[in-house]
Amino acid sequence: MSQYYWGVDLGGTKIECAVMARKDNRCVVRKRVLTQSDKGYVHILQRIKLLIDKCVEVVGEYPDAIGFGTPGALDPQTGVMKNCNSTALNGQAFDKDLEDVLGTKVILANDANCFALAETHLGVVKRLKPDAEVVFGIIMGTGVGSGLVVNGKLINGLHGIAGEWGHNVLEPNGAPCYCGKNGCLETVISGKGLEAHYKNLAKKALSLPEIVKKAAQADSYAQHTLTRLIEKFGLAVAQVINIIDPDVIIVGGGVGNIDALYEHAPKAIERHLFNSRLETLIVKPDLGDSAGVFGAAMLVK
Template identity: 80%
Template sequence: MGRYYWGIDLGGTKIECAVMSYEDDQCVLRKRLATEGDKGYRHILQRIKRLIDQCAKEVGEYPACVGFGTPGTLDPQTGVMKNCNSTALNGQPLDKDLENLLQTEVKLANDANCFALAETCLGIVPKVKPDAEVVFGIIMGTGVGSGLVVNGKLINGRHGIAGEWGHNVLEANGDPCYCGKAGCLETVISGKGLESYYQRLANQSASLPEIVELAESGDSYAQHTLTRLIEKFGLAVAQIINVIDPDVIVVGGGVGNVDVLYEYGPKAILRHLFNPVLETQIVKPALGDSAGVFGAAMLVK
């Protein structure tokens, strides 16, 4: 075994590598390249190899294994990628192709799973609940992703979709979702979903930060949008707690920065909870944009 463990965050616009020290879990090198995904799948693979070769030269060691956070899931039955918003990856045997190209072992996980793992092992969870057994990590941004960690290990599930909270139907006959269903949680409480709802109410567009500012200044449409967010968040999170009863829920992404979620969200959750009190801690993450690539590296450790 070498001195370092390696992670790659494979995004639609950038590929980021982190080289971590086994000795103290500190990051010794972070480096990025543009993905250039519009040039196709094979080009993306070559960009990954270029980045790893550059990092290996700088740290003086080539990885024996690399963890990858991916914008989708490797289907355990078919062995190819699915549900990737970087569509060039869909239908491809990404793990096998990377192993052949890099001549090293690779481990893949959805980017939301990597977020959950990083915050559990290196981020906010050790600070607020160091003995936590079950952690649910949520990314509420343009879309909604999530991951489940039990006793420090990711739970992937039979279909590779464990923790896929964002594609449960929250509103019957709601807005269409890219997954083919309608009213998915992702269409309701994602940043994009909230902006669409506000636009329908107010007949004008606004970004999520602008909606928060408008609500604070008394805009009734913005206030209604955030009230609806709290109510729907409470219902959706209560369903998760009723099933897996986590110690901590970490809420990342742009929507996770909306402070009223933490002020009023617990009461909204409790209305739907199969318990008279709410003990689960609902917290913001600690690692910022480092969580994805650090979590990818944790797949190796």
């Protein structure tokens, strides 16, 4: 068995590879290249091959398997990618094409799944509750993604969307979502959703960090936007807890950086719980932007 395990995080603008030491989970190589997705699907495959070859030059051996974190999911029923915001991947047999180009075994998982897996084994869950049975990882940034880890292993599900949370409807008469429904979580509590709500109230556009700053300065529209975030987050998270009863919920992404969420969301969650009190830990991640690529590598460890 190789002394290393490999992961690749495929993003819309960059592709990142990490080579990890099997004995201590230390990252020994980490490199990035631009995705250049505007040049098409075949070019993305070539960029990945270039990145792998760069890492091989450093460690001196070729991987026998590589885990990939992807911006969508591989549909186990059809064998092709779906729900990718890097649209060139949609409808493609990405795993098979990667194996042809790279000449090695490939395992794919959604990037939010990789986030949850890494924080479970290498990050905040390992630090705070290493005996956790059920972990739910959320990425609340431009969109909303999530992943589910049970007994240390990813749960993928029949359709490859187990743990998916961002496209459950929160406001049936809400804003249209790219998925075709209205009022999805992603349209309500993502960074873009919060910015859109503030703009609708204040009639001017601000970035999410600016809204948070304005709320601290007693801007009523900004305060309303954050209060709404907390209430809607509480309702949506309570539904997750009522179904899967996780030990830990990790909240990553730009929205996850809002301190008020951790201060006030527990009360908002408790109002909707079947259980009488909230005991699930609601925490920030430890690994930052390393989580995706480290989690991808753990797919093949």
